[in-house]
């Protein structure tokens with residue numbers, strides 16, 4: 001069986017991250033320039049899922065110093081690697097990173113017609129809390145989800 005692992009992204013993953021994003025989304029994609037900034041940013045964490053040493057999935061987690069919310073800005077798994085739990089492992093890793101920062105919420109959104117993503121989010125403990133009209137480039141609404149973390153008091157109080 002080919003081994004898989006979850007790890008932090010490195011600058012050398014840039015091309016693989018762009019290819020993955022391009023294959024997973026037909027619109028609303030992150031540009032190469034934005035990927036570059038995200039990899040460098042202290043307010044972002046990029047998590048990668050690898051199978052046999054190849055990038056097969058990624059999650060981008062954004063932090064905002066002014067709030068206790070972490071946002072999963074992007075989540076993608078390559079088509080051949082889907083259905084093996086990598087999406088769930090990426091989300092669990094994102095949740096763990098937000099918890100370690102003492103944050104209270106992890107939020108993310110998806111298209112109202114993306115049932116696979118919605119099922120995955122709900123399996124991972126996310127609850128829908130808002131529908132945002134015409135959120136995506138093609139006019140589709142977004143369903144916004146959040147997972148409430150156990151919390152440790154004020155954000156950052158353990159840091």
Ligand SMILES: CC(C)(COP(=O)(O)OP(=O)(O)OC[C@H]1O[C@@H](n2cnc3c(N)ncnc32)[C@H](O)[C@@H]1OP(=O)(O)O)[C@@H](O)C(=O)NCCC(=O)NCCS
Nearest residue numbers: 024075076077082083084085086087088110116117119120
């Ligand atoms: C949404 C997405 C990230 C899910 O990734 P994934 O790696 O397939 O996710 P998982 O394998 O953890 O879970 C997906 C499904 O596989 C099932 N699954 C999980 N582990 C499994 C396993 N070990 N064996 C078989 N099936 C499994 C899950 O139950 C789920 O099934 P469901 O569709 O019936 O609910 C992926 O489909 C994707 O990249 N889609 C395009 C981009 C996108 O929609 N991103 C998210 C919204 S922005």
